[in-house]
Amino acid sequence: EAQVTQNPRYLITVTGKKLTVTCSQNMNHEYMSWYRQDPGLGLRQIYYSMNVEVTDKGDVPEGYKVSRKEKRNFPLILESPSPNQTSLYFCASSWVASGADTQYFGPGTRLTVL
């Protein structure tokens, strides 16, 4: 089944404890990206990647890192999480490197930073 998977789905952590949220797609998509969703602010892009080893900042990249070492995986890294990073996170992918195609979203990761 074609899908985007994220792990973990739920995570509660404390300020400053490094964490990684994984994202994997099995559709051989070129483009992958991360969004966060917050009440009243909607979905905002954090980072995106157009191919292996090609990443760039989205609208809200502060406090996050990403890597794209393999085409199928695009992990989101929070080196020192803070409470303002409490949010619902989504990974997305699409065929076209620019993202200008149907985008497929993962199920989301709900992160709480205490």
Next chain:
Amino acid sequence: KQEVTQIPAALSVPEGENLVLNCSFTDSAIYNLQWFRQDPGKGLTSLLLIQSSQREQTSGRLNASLDKSSGRSTLYIAASQPGDSATYLCAVNSNSGYALNFGKGTSLLVTP
């Protein structure tokens, strides 16, 4: 920066009614516009994608239109059902970037 607005923010209708959700955007230089459905606690499901050169797309009871010059799109849902209850999100892929710019969504409740 592209701004996407969805009206209304919330809508409650009785089962069987036809309804229209509205989306407007400020910059007409777009690649495409995509409508998503989001169920509570779940991810986003793509419903329809309209390329900038297209006027509308249809899938089952759903029809989405695009008027790029006026910066508007509508999602028409025919014969609504309780299972249509969800939040509907409009997202624009602009020529100027590599992100989807999302509206804040319309929360739809279809009552039996």
